[in-house]
Each structure stands twice: as C-alpha cells, then as structure tokens.
Amino acid sequence: MSKNETSTVRIFDRQAIELRRKRATTKSSAHDFMFQEVAKRLIQRITDVKRSFGLTIDLGARTKHLKQMLSKEESINNIISLGLIRDLKDYDLVGNEEVMPFKGASADLLVSNLVFHWTNDLVGTLIQCRQILKPDGLFLAALFGGNTLTELRQVMIEVENEISGGIWPRISPLIQLADAATLLQRSGYNLPVADTDTITVTYSDAFSLMRDLRGMGETNATLARKRHFSKRGIFSQVAERYHMLFADSKGRIPATFQIIYLTGWAPDETQPLPLKPGTAAQRLADALDSTEQSAGDSAKPKI
Template sequence: MQNSPHLTDTRALRRNRTRANRTTGMFLQSAAIAEVQDRLSMVNREFTAPAIVTGFPDVWDTCLPDANLVPDSDVLDLQPQHHDLVIHGLSLHWADDPVGQLIQCRRALKDDGFFLAVTFGGKTLHELRASLAQAEVEITGGLSPRVAPMGEIRDLGALLQRAGFALPVADTVPLKVTYESPWSLMKDLRAMGEGNALQERLRKPTRRSILIRASEIYVDSFLEKGRIPATYELIFLTGWAPDATQQKPLRPGSAKTRLADALSTSEIKLPK
C-alpha cells in the first residue's frame, strides 16, 4: 500500500520559520492574533483550559498567556476532551490533511468547547501567483508549484461540518498591503517564514529571467498609485464541540406558524 503524497516539505517549512524575521515579518500573525482576541471577547464564556496550534509559538504566546502552545505537526499534541477552547493559528494552509487537523481539534475539546481557526484563503497573493505563472509559462512553457494551495471560504466552511463541529461558521477578513515593488513583497514573504516549502517545488533557485518578467507583469497589471498591492485573505472558522444543551434546527414541516403570517403578506399557492 502506497503512502499518500505529502503537500509540504516539513524540513523546508521549519527552516523557513526559523529564518523568519520576528521584528518585521510577523505583522500578519499579529493581525490574526488581534482579530482572534476581539472575537473571543464577544463570546460569553470564560475559558480555563485553552490550547493554541501554531507554527510560531513565540508569537502566539501573546494571544492567551495561559494557553497550551502546540506545534502544527501532523499528529497534534492534544489530549482528548481536555480543552474548552482550541485555536488553530494561521498554519492550516501548510497541513497535508486539514480535515484531520480539525478532527483532532474537535476531539481535544470538552463537550460544548469552542474552536476558532484562522487560515489564509484562496484570494491570498492572487496578484503574485498570476504574475509568476504567466512569466514562467512565457519563458519555460510550463508551471512549477510555488504557493501553497489555499481553500475558498465555502470549501473551508464545509470542512467544519466534515470534522463534526456543531454550529459551524466561516467568514473572511481581506487585507491589502502595498509595496514599493514585487521584490519588496518577495523579501517580505521570506521575513514571514512563508517561502516556498512545497514538496514538489523546484529544488534549484528560480531563474532570474522569470523573476524579472514576473515583476514586469505585476507592475503592468496591478500598479496602484505608484505602488503594487498584495492581497491577504484571512478566513475565520468557528464551531462548537457537540453538546445536548446546544440549539438544534427544527425538523422540516414542524413549524407551527406560516411564513406568510409572520411577514403579514398573502400566501400564493403554486400550481400543481
């Protein structure tokens, strides 16, 4: 029996994260932390046993000072039904099995425990991806894997249901950052620790001619007021570990009041 292929080269990912600049490269992690804290403040619950899954524990330790910080490995170091809150902090896009990650988080929650994940969505870096793809096709006639695949909000929301969460919700927070040039953006990605760590990536440096052409395409296609924009889409996923006390939808046909009466309007019967 063959093993399933791995999306991520974990050694390269660890190397990239080790080389990340903790001073200038953590602004997206900080933005995600601030949004997580704001959302938790709106949940009418005091959490006493939180855990955070993250590839940057030294950054996320500011989110909840008493949280158990867990590496985002394939098998998460989480005890079953031990936590009342689990946060997955901006690393789900590197997971070989994102559904498995969510299932492990759900199993780690006590009944009625809360789950909150933040991950990059499919619109992230669409400008850079399009520019690199066009440049590589023009120069080499082919494409190589360069950016980790990131899910669309509808697909990611469906993962919550597949993982068994109750009351699942997915929403998005778009961020736009501008740079002097595409070269500044690529330098920033290295500072974030978000360089190419795909298993199937080219194992030699990208040809300079491709990077120069990609930069030209980026500027020609996306320049705004003398600067180039980069889109980062943060998708937030929330759900609860199932519990008998939670609200449940009514069975179809069990309503006791007509919608027409509630809206104070006339009911129009459809022809049979």
C-alpha cells in the same frame, strides 16, 4: 505509522516548513504584522462569546502575539502554546500541529493563527482538535484562503509560461472557503461556521512583497516545488509585470490576503439543535419583508 498517515496525500514538505519557520524567527519582528493583525481579529471573535474558558491551547504558535493577547482576557484562565521550532522559547510545548500531544477532552478553547493551511490532512487535524476539546469546547482557527496572493499567482504563471514554456507551482495551493466549510462539517463539529476577511497590503514593488513572505515563513513548501535555480531575469520580469498590471496612481502594488475563519463547537447535549423543516415559527419571506413566490419565481418586495 498509522493508517491515516499512510492514506493521506502529502502535498507539503513538512521539513521545509520547519526550516522556513526557523529562519523566519530570526527576523520575525520585521515581518509579523499579518500574524499580529489576524491575532487581534481572533481575539475579537473570542470576546464576542460571552463565557469563560479554562484550559486554552494556542495551536501552532507562529509568533508570541496570540498568547500575549489571550493572556490579557479576563475570560481566559490558563494558556498553553504549541509551536514547531525546538529552540524557540516563545511557546510552552514543541510539537507538530498534524500530530498533537494533548489528551482527549482536555481543553475548553483551541485557537490557531495562520497555521492550518500548511497541513497535509486538514480533516484529520480538525478531528484531532475536536477530540482534544471538552464537550461544548470552542474551536477557532484562521488560515490563508485560496484568494491569497491572487495578483502574484497570476503574474508568476504568465511570466514563467512565456519564459519557460511551462508552469511550476511557485505558490502553495490554498483552500477555498466552500471547501473549508465542508471539511469543518465533516470533522464532526456542532454549529460550524466558515467565513472570510480580505486584507490588502500595498508594497513599493514585488521584491518587497517576496521579502515579507520569506520573513513570514510563507514561501512555497510543496513537495512538487522547483528545486533548481530559475532562469535569469524571471523575477525581474515578474516585478515589472506586477507593476504594469496592478500598480495604483502612487506606484504601489496590492497584495491580497484572504483569511478564512473556522468556528465550531465540540458536541454536547446541551447545545441547540437545528429546527426540523416546516417547524419554524416565522416564514423566511416574512423575515425578509418579501412576498413568498412559487419555485422558479423571484421574491417581490412588499410595497
């Protein structure tokens, strides 16, 4: 075991993650809408980059959608997909996204669709991705952010505290946007960008939402999760409270999914560098069409 592996705080149970993904593959077509939708959004971001890519890696392939969409793009020539489940034929290589089997400086584009929120060492994984990329190679990943399932988290905490007098981590912890941006910068990428989308899905009840989460392989896999059966009636009360607090006029409940996108480039001497302070050709106040004020004053719009 390497020094990095021994020093990493383990939050997630990787064996449980593999088991959940394996179970999800048997019924993925009924629950893979989120992977499909986010794959479309990743493709749009790739097409916004006006360049061609040689070797492209679909890292942690949860479904076949991303690779299929990538293969339709004329700017992408050679695609290799890496997935976790050994007996699934939807991807080319079997491997763990925490320890990747690729040579350094071998890929032009590395894309990951809703995988990295399950890694124990996100910085280490991001660094590996940068090392796999050729100079000026593009890294693009989507992962669930901290506002995901905010309604379900709130209801779970309230109900379990009332019934049990305590709280168990029933939903996996997820990264916040600001933290994701910091980690991307720490990992050595040039021109790093972290931004976010919110996708709201409505359900007839909380049980339908939980069935979708199981079908997606996205149920709790923390090492600290509760290992024994819950008290009778807790999930019925969760469903009732969820409906009471969040149902719309048609009786449907919302579920929020925050998608964080990470974009960065492997360093290359041809890339533009940020301007030094005081060297900009145009003042920010002019660009914003406002009057520059001293520190502590608010800028006033020009009339």
